[in-house]
Amino acid sequence: METIGHVGKRRGGALARRASVHVDDHVASRFALGDMALELEPMRPQSGRNGGFCEALQVFAGDIGVEFRTPLDYDAVAAAWPEKHSSARASWTVYQRMAHLPGCSVVQDPPFTDRLGVRCGGGVATGGAEA
Numbered sequence: 001m002e003t004i005g006h007v008g009k010r011r012g013g014a015l016a017r018r019a020s021v022h023v024d025d026h027v028a029s030r031f032a033l034g035d036m037a038l039e040l041e042p043m044r045p046q047s048g049r050n051g052g053f054c055e056a057l058q059v060f061a062g063d064i065g066v067e068f069r070t071p072l073d074y075d076a077v078a079a080a081w082p083e084k085h086s087s088a089r090a091s092w093t094v095y096q097r098m099a100h101l102p103g104c105s106v107v108q109d110p111p112f113t114d115r116l117g118v119r120c121g122g123g124v125a126t127g128g129a130e131a
Contacts, residue, residue: 027092034078036060037071043079 004012040060041053054068057075061068073096080099 023091027090027095030074030092031078031081031083033064033071034074034076035083037075038078041075043075 002009041056057071058068061071077096077099081095
C-alpha cells in the first residue's frame with residue numbers, strides 16, 4: 001500500500017479533504033476581515049484613503065488582536081477582489097499577489113494538482129472535477 005507520510009493513501013486523501021475545508025474557511029475569514037476594514041475606511045477612487053485610515057485600522061487591529069498590517073493587507077485584497085470576483089478555489093496568497101490584476105483567469109480557475117487531487121488553494125477534487 002502506498003503511503004503519504006505515516007498514513008495510507010486513503011487516510012492522506014481524507015486528511016487533505018478535511019484540510020481543504022479549513023483552507024476555504026481561512027480564505028473566507030480573510031475576505032470577511034478585509035470587507036470589515038473597508039467598511040471602517042473605504043478606499044477612495046482618486047486618493048485611495050482619507051487621512052484617518054491608519055488610526056482607524058490601528059484601533060480595529062488592536063480590538064481584534066492582530067497586527068496593524070493584517071487589516072491593511074486584507075482590505076486591499078478585498079477591495080481588488082469583491083465577492084462577485086472571488087471564490088475559495090484559489091489560495092489567499094494567489095489573491096494577494098494578483099491584487100493588481102483583478103479578474104485574472106489563474107485566480108478564477110486555478111490549475112489542478114495531481115498529487116493530492118486538488119486545485120491550488122483548496123477545493124478538493126477527484127478526476128479533475130470539484131468535489
